[in-house]
Amino acid sequence: MSPLADPVVVVVGAGPAGVRAAEVLVRAGLRPVVLDEAERPGGQVYRQPPAAATGLRFDTYGFERRKAHAIHGVLVDHGAGIDYRPRTLVWNVFERRLDLLTPQGHAELHFDRLLLATGAMDRVVPFPGWTLPGVYTLGGAQIALKSQGIAIGRRVAFVGAGPLLPLVTHQYAKAGVPVVASLDATPFGTKVAQLPGLLASAATAAKGLWYVGRNAARGVGVRHGIRALRVEGEQRVEALAWRDASGAEHRVACDAVGASFGLRVEAQLADLAGCRFAYAPDARQWLPERTAEGRTTVPGVYLAGDGARIGGADVAELQGRRTALALLEDLGHAVDAPEAAQLDRALARQARFRRALDAAYPFPSHLLDGVADDEVVCRCEGITAGALRRAAREKDVREVNRTKALTRVGMGRCQGRVCGEAAAELLARACGMDLGEVGRLRAQPPVKPIPIVASTA
Amino acid sequence: MTERVRADVAIVGGGIAGCAAAVALRAAGMTVVLLEKQLCGAGASGVNFGGVRQQGRDLAELPLARRGRAIWEGLNERVSDDVEFVASGHLKLARSDADMAQLEAYAAAAAEFGLRLELLGRDAVRKSAPWVGPGVVGGSLCAEDGHANPRVVGPAYARLARRMGADVREHAEVASAARADDGFVTTTAQLEVRSRFLVNCAGVAAGTIAGWFGERAPVRPIVPNMVVTEPLPFLVDRSLGVCGGGVYLRQIARGNVIFGGGDGWADAECRRSRPLTRTTLGAMREALALVPALEGCHVIRTWTGIDGEMPDVIPVIGFSSTTPDLVHAFGFSGHGFQLGPVMGEIVAELVTQGRSASPLEPFAIERFIEPAVAPGTAVATEP
Amino acid sequence: MGAAGVVHDDSRAAHGRASLEGQGRMAGLLQRAIDRSAPAVVLTIDGEPVQARAGDLLITAVLLHRTALRSFEFGPGARAGFCWMGACQDCWVRLADGRRVRACSTTVEPGMAVLIEGEPAG
Numbered sequence: 001m002s003p004l005a006d007p008v009v010v011v012v013g014a015g016p017a018g019v020r021a022a023e024v025l026v027r028a029g030l031r032p033v034v035l036d037e038a039e040r041p042g043g044q045v046y047r048q049p050p051a052a053a054t055g056l057r058f059d060t061y062g063f064e065r066r067k068a069h070a071i072h073g074v075l076v077d078h079g080a081g082i083d084y085r086p087r088t089l090v091w092n093v094f095e096r097r098l099d100l101l102t103p104q105g106h107a108e109l110h111f112d113r114l115l116l117a118t119g120a121m122d123r124v125v126p127f128p129g130w131t132l133p134g135v136y137t138l139g140g141a142q143i144a145l146k147s148q149g150i151a152i153g154r155r156v157a158f159v160g161a162g163p164l165l166p167l168v169t170h171q172y173a174k175a176g177v178p179v180v181a182s183l184d185a186t187p188f189g190t191k192v193a194q195l196p197g198l199l200a201s202a203a204t205a206a207k208g209l210w211y212v213g214r215n216a217a218r219g220v221g222v223r224h225g226i227r228a229l230r231v232e233g234e235q236r237v238e239a240l241a242w243r244d245a246s247g248a249e250h251r252v253a254c255d256a257v258g259a260s261f262g263l264r265v266e267a268q269l270a271d272l273a274g275c276r277f278a279y280a281p282d283a284r285q286w287l288p289e290r291t292a293e294g295r296t297t298v299p300g301v302y303l304a305g306d307g308a309r310i311g312g313a314d315v316a317e318l319q320g321r322r323t324a325l326a327l328l329e330d331l332g333h334a335v336d337a338p339e340a341a342q343l344d345r346a347l348a349r350q351a352r353f354r355r356a357l358d359a360a361y362p363f364p365s366h367l368l369d370g371v372a373d374d375e376v377v378c379r380c381e382g383i384t385a386g387a388l389r390r391a392a393r394e395k396d397v398r399e400v401n402r403t404k405a406l407t408r409v410g411m412g413r414c415q416g417r418v419c420g421e422a423a424a425e426l427l428a429r430a431c432g433m434d435l436g437e438v439g440r441l442r443a444q445p446p447v448k449p450i451p452i453v454a455s456t457a
Numbered sequence: 458m459t460e461r462v463r464a465d466v467a468i469v470g471g472g473i474a475g476c477a478a479a480v481a482l483r484a485a486g487m488t489v490v491l492l493e494k495q496l497c498g499a500g501a502s503g504v505n506f507g508g509v510r511q512q513g514r515d516l517a518e519l520p521l522a523r524r525g526r527a528i529w530e531g532l533n534e535r536v537s538d539d540v541e542f543v544a545s546g547h548l549k550l551a552r553s554d555a556d557m558a559q560l561e562a563y564a565a566a567a568a569e570f571g572l573r574l575e576l577l578g579r580d581a582v583r584k585s586a587p588w589v590g591p592g593v594v595g596g597s598l599c600a601e602d603g604h605a606n607p608r609v610v611g612p613a614y615a616r617l618a619r620r621m622g623a624d625v626r627e628h629a630e631v632a633s634a635a636r637a638d639d640g641f642v643t644t645t646a647q648l649e650v651r652s653r654f655l656v657n658c659a660g661v662a663a664g665t666i667a668g669w670f671g672e673r674a675p676v677r678p679i680v681p682n683m684v685v686t687e688p689l690p691f692l693v694d695r696s697l698g699v700c701g702g703g704v705y706l707r708q709i710a711r712g713n714v715i716f717g718g719g720d721g722w723a724d725a726e727c728r729r730s731r732p733l734t735r736t737t738l739g740a741m742r743e744a745l746a747l748v749p750a751l752e753g754c755h756v757i758r759t760w761t762g763i764d765g766e767m768p769d770v771i772p773v774i775g776f777s778s779t780t781p782d783l784v785h786a787f788g789f790s791g792h793g794f795q796l797g798p799v800m801g802e803i804v805a806e807l808v809t810q811g812r813s814a815s816p817l818e819p820f821a822i823e824r825f826i827e828p829a830v831a832p833g834t835a836v837a838t839e840p
Numbered sequence: 841m842g843a844a845g846v847v848h849d850d851s852r853a854a855h856g857r858a859s860l861e862g863q864g865r866m867a868g869l870l871q872r873a874i875d876r877s878a879p880a881v882v883l884t885i886d887g888e889p890v891q892a893r894a895g896d897l898l899i900t901a902v903l904l905h906r907t908a909l910r911s912f913e914f915g916p917g918a919r920a921g922f923c924w925m926g927a928c929q930d931c932w933v934r935l936a937d938g939r940r941v942r943a944c945s946t947t948v949e950p951g952m953a954v955l956i957e958g959e960p961a962g
Contacts, residue, residue, distance in 0.1 A: 037926065039947070044925050050947045053895025055876035092734060094722075099734045106738060121927040133908050133920035134869055140924035147924075148900045149874030175873040235918065236869065236907050256869070266927065379922070380929065381711075382914035396616060402496060405503065405608040413687050413757050413929035418922070445732060449687060449755035449929060451940075452741045687932075688913045712913060753938050 004112055007331060010035060010098065012090050012269060013117035015043020016067075016313045017305025019074045020320030021115050021327075026081045028328050033083040033109070034075070035090055035100065043119050044139065045313045046071050049147045058175070060146045062167075063207050067313065091446035093273040096300075101450050113300050113327055116269050117320060118307035122260035123285075124418050125367045129231025131379050134256045141258030142168045145175060153256025157181040157240040159229055161261035162361045166211040168258060169220055179220045180252045183242055185261060185364035188224035197356025200349060204314070228370055231257055262363055263310045264421055270307070271443035274298045279436035283309065284363045285421055286440040292344070294323025295330075302327050315350045318343055368425045377426060378419040380412020385426050392430035399439045400424050413449055416441040459649050462624065464490040466808060467643045467650045469631050469666060470658035471497035474786050474793065476614035476625075477801025478656055483621040485809045490650050491615075491623055492643065494630035498611015500660050501789070502797060504762025505681055506705050506717050507607045508696055509795045510547050511572055512599035513563070515771045517819035518796070519570040524815055525799030526601065532798065536613035540605045541709070547602030548586060548695040550747065551595040556700035560597040574599050588692050590746045604696045604707045607794055614801075631659070634669055636780060654782045654808050658800075661727050661765035663773070663787030670780045673825045674773055676765040676788050680721035682736040684744075687755045688712035693748055704743035714751065716744045721761035732759040766790040767825075774800070774820035776807065784808060785822055869903040869920055883952040884936075892948045899924070899931050899943035902954055909933050909943055910956060 009025055011018045014036035025032040034041075040048040046068035049056050061068040075084050085102070092099035093114070100107040122137035129135065136144070136152050138160045144150040145168075155178050158169055169182040191198075198205045215221060225245030232239040232251075241251040270288040271277065276297040277286045289297055290308045304323040305316035322343040329335045371377075373386030387407045391397040395406050400423060403409055409423045410416030416423070420441045428435045466482050468475045471493025479489045491497075509529055511522040532540050551557040564574040575598045577585055582596040589596075619625050626648065634643040640653040657666045664676030693708040704718035719736035723729065737759050745751050767773060767788040777783035784807045786800050793800075799815075806813040878893040883901055892901035899921050902909060908918030909931055921931035924944045931943040936953035 038945075047925075050895045050897065052878070052947060053876070053893075054878045056874065056895075057876065058874045094731055094734070097734075108734065121923060121925060131912075131917065131919075133918055136921065137923045137928075140922060143924040144870070144900075145873060148895075148897060149872060149876055150870050150900050150904075151873035152870060154871050172873070177871075177873050236920075382912065395612065396619075399496075402499075402612075405499075406612060411758070413755070413932070414927065415758060418928050418930075444758050444760055445734075445737075446756060446759070448926070449757045449932075452686070452745055452751050452754050452756060454742065454745055454752065753940055755932075755940060 007112035009113045010111040011115045013119055014041035015119050016071050017316035017320035018117035019071050020317045021304055021324040022082050023074050024321050024324035026078050028333055031083055035088045036086045037089050039086050041075050042072055047143060047147050056149050058149055089448055091448060091450055093269050115302040116307055117305045118266045118269055120263040120265050120306035120310055123262045123264040125261050126371060126375050126377050126422055127229050131376055132231055132233050132237050134237030135231055136258050137260040138164050138168055138258045145171055151177040152258060155180050155254045156256045157254040159183045159259035161185045161364050163208055166215055166222055169215050170211040173218050173220055180254050181240060182220050182222045183226045184222050184224045185226045185367060186361045191360045194356040194360035201353035266307050268443035268447040270303060273301045293326035295326055311354055318347050377423055378409040380414050381408045383407055383409045388426050389430045392427060398431055400441050403427055410441050460647055461649050462490055463651045464488040466654040467652035468656040468658060470660055471615060472500050472502035472660055473611045473614055473797025474800035475658035476611060476618050477798050478804035479618035479623040480614060481801040481805030483623050485805055489623040491625045492629045492631050492645060493627045496627050497615035501762050501764035502611040503608050504760055505607050505794050507604045509605050510602045512547050512602055513549055516566055517771055519572060521796055521799055521815050525796055528798040536617050538609060538613035540610050542605040544601055544603040546695045547599045549597045549698045550593045551700055552592050557595045559700050564597055588748055588750055590749050592746055656804055657785045658787060661763045670777055672779055672822055674822055675768055678723050678727050679764050679766045679791055680723045680730050680761050681717055682719050682721040682732050682761055683717040684737055684740055684756055684759050686714040687757050689754055692750060697747055706744055706747060716740055718743055723763050727763050730761040730763050732761050764791050772820055773822045775817045778823045868905045869907045881948050881950050883948055885954045886957050896948045897944055898946040898948050901948040
């Protein structure tokens with residue numbers, strides 16, 4: 001690629017990856033555009049309350065408060081040096097153009113270089129009662145508390161398959177909300193086995209153990225190895241029932257459940273930008289291909305953070321910086337080799353920790369083995385597992401986009417964000433195929449709903 | 458290792474026309490191999506607007522569309538699936554006096570073919586469709602027209618063809634086809650098919666195939682740019698079109714409103730296509746003008762596909778002009794959905810009887826033969 | 841758009857009610873775990889005035905007083921949001937002025953008129 005005079009460099013996402021990338025870019029003399037769907041920077045992990053939500057005295061970020069405030073401060077510190085555009089949804093990428101929905105309406109933005117830092121969302125597995133009012137994702141339960149001081153109920157149960165579970169349990173308990181159950185669908189044994197690897201990032205491991213300890217001290221110990229779960233209730237959540245590793249049945253009365261099982265990448269824009277994807281068996285999802293430095297298969301398009309592969313906030317910051325350096329190098333800037341090398345070493349250390357963490361919390365795919373035919377898989381459209389299986393059996397369906405065309409799964413407002421992975425898992429099981437063989441739902445613009453309006457901006 | 462297959466008929470293209478032809482040919486006792494480059498029904502057959510429409514067609518198409526309309530009535534039972542056909546009526550809207558005159562002229566002409574259209578003036582159209590926008594001055598209603606779900610029809614026909622014993626091969630892109638011995642040899646990367654007859658239902662690629670047999674068929678790629686909303690309370694009980702064809706809109710029972718108008722983008726090889734935002738936003742404006750209640754409702758998805766259009770905007774149907782036993786059925790120019798089922802019957806008639814019960818002269822491929830200029834002929838010039 | 845024509849089971853959640861003056865114990869789905877002082881914001885839900893605080897997201901404002909945001913289009917039951925981060929698209933609500941907004945990414949404004957069971961005027 002030839003050097004450009006005054007290139008338009010656009011960063012999508014203002015979480016840790018996007019913000020650190022923008023910081024490196026502005027330090028190099030550019031004025032990056034940062035497009036943020038939210039009203040204030042921080043992404044989801046360092047999400048801030050709305051500006052008008054004064055008086056929220058809450059230790060929102062716990063151990064991470066310094067990191068969170070640092071991220072929030074970057075855009076403030078650089079002021080007009082960064083062209084920060086909040087409340088701006090990027091709903092399409094085509095060639096070198098972004099389609100935007102801004103508070104003023106539709107707009108387009110041409111870019112020379114694009115860095116996507118679009119983050120992740122909770123990974124969902126359907127279970128009986130999961131669409132009842134009062135059931136939220138585990139991440140959603142945390143966001144409610146962080147950004148609003150709101151608890152999802154008065155007697156809350158949590159179900160998870162990752163380090164988020166003990167953290168949210170601790171945060172709710174600390175806020176004085178009774179947590180009647182904290183259930184981990186992954187085994188206890190994997191955490192023990194991965195302890196050496198987890199200690200590669202001793203500080204993080206220590207924090208995790210601290211949450212676990214605090215929870216235990218409060219009597220809300222995490223129970224591991226959950227085999228099946230069920231939410232009961234007529235119009236809203238009334239109880240959570242589950243089967244534990246030994247086969248015993250349990251039930252607690254509650255009025256809200258926060259449940260999700262790991263995270264999934266939000267990579268729709270990478271798909272629309274033409275990036276090639278590959279199935280990653282360790283992540284059990286399709287991921288956009290990305291070099292260690294953040295380059296994709298599309299020249300001029302870069303990826304950083306959880307939107308490319310789940311790595312957590314610290315990895316996202318490091319990747320944001322490292323990818324911005326790669327972007328600058330491709331623009332013809334001189335490379336700060338020591339800085340790049342230092343980032344590469346930090347990322348390598350993090351990678352060891354992440355591998356151990358992923359192995360400590362393997363995706364609980366056993367929860368998909370017992371999904372009943374009448375269980376809703378696509379909550380937008382109300383499509384059941386039985387409909388998916390019928391399509392596999394009777395309609396020669398062997399691929400998820402074909403499944404979508406013939407059953408409507410993934411055709412709702414969320415465009416498969418919530419149901420896509422579970423639908424692929426169920427289809428693979430119904431066809432006796434490997435998960436990686438049934439494909440992935442292709443992104444179609446707009447990546448989120450956009451209003452029909454009389455005039456364009 | 459090439460697999461060698463023999464059949465009476467080889468069909469190139471697994472859209473509705475090709476799959477329906479496979480069904481009809483099997484019913485006539487012919488052995489059939491169908492070669493589809495991706496998945497049956499996933500091409501233009503699967504991405505179009507879904508209008509099951511006689512009104513507005515070129516008069517030459519009306520006999521075929523009238524014949525085809527009867528097939529839609531019993532289609533669910535025929536293909537053992539729910540194709541979601543609704544005889545909602547097709548309301549073609551006039552937005553000017555000139556439009557209205559056009560509708561009146563067409564209604565008179567279409568009556569000759571047995572198509573009954575009801576003309577509605579400004580007040581009548583509002584009584585019939587109270588949700589219609591202020592710019593509408595009238596309309597023409599074809600009560601027996603309607604719409605269906607294009608995504609399911611092609612696959613349903615493909616499954617029926619398989620059940621009836623057709624050898625349907627997907628992910629089988631045709632690389633070559635030529636006369637050989639007493640028939641044809643058609644190849645894909647893995648297959649060599651020998652057949653007595655060859656049917657060219659290959660959509661936008663059909664012109665290339667015609668070219669292999671020395672025939673000119675200028676198929677132009679067109680890219681329908683489709684838009685769908687979130688589910689909305691049911692309001693629009695007619696399938697809508699306008700004079701000039703710039704926008705079309707329908708609402709399904711589940712509540713989503715589907716509309717389109719204008720072109721998306723396709724690459725030069727016609728392998729990839731994408732909606733164009735300019736087109737999508739334009740279609741939104743047009744849709745709002747037709748149905749003002751859509752204001753503030755959300756579009757949740759857009760999609761495209763690639764269809765083939767002929768210069769005179771009617772298909773090529775009939776025998777090859779150069780090669781015996783080669784039947785063409787392509788170039789449906791953005792309005793092939795309703796004709797798909799009847800094309801199956803027509804292709805089968807051509808193959809088994811050498812002629813069709815439907816009048817096909819206007820669709821002859823010969824119409825694209827460029828007149829040859831003999832050497833030495835004086836060419837007229839401007840004085 | 842006009843009257844809902846989609847047929848579905850008519851069972852509805854027993855929505856809690858909270859009067860404007862007496863905050864008391866609001867019988868909604870959510871609760872304020874961490875109280876905060878902020879100017880009161882009055883909005884209406886199906887015409888009934890309820891109170892929220894400046895900086896509340898609409899999902900908070902509504903579900904402090906109710907147990908659902910909308911009814912499900914394709915079957916019985918209701919929806920009350922799911923992911924809180926604008927991804928799942930479950931928390932869309934209709935406003936009386938015709939707007940549809942995503943409750944988890946919309947901050948409550950004074951005078952907002954949310955429709956859960958009611959129809960828009962006109």
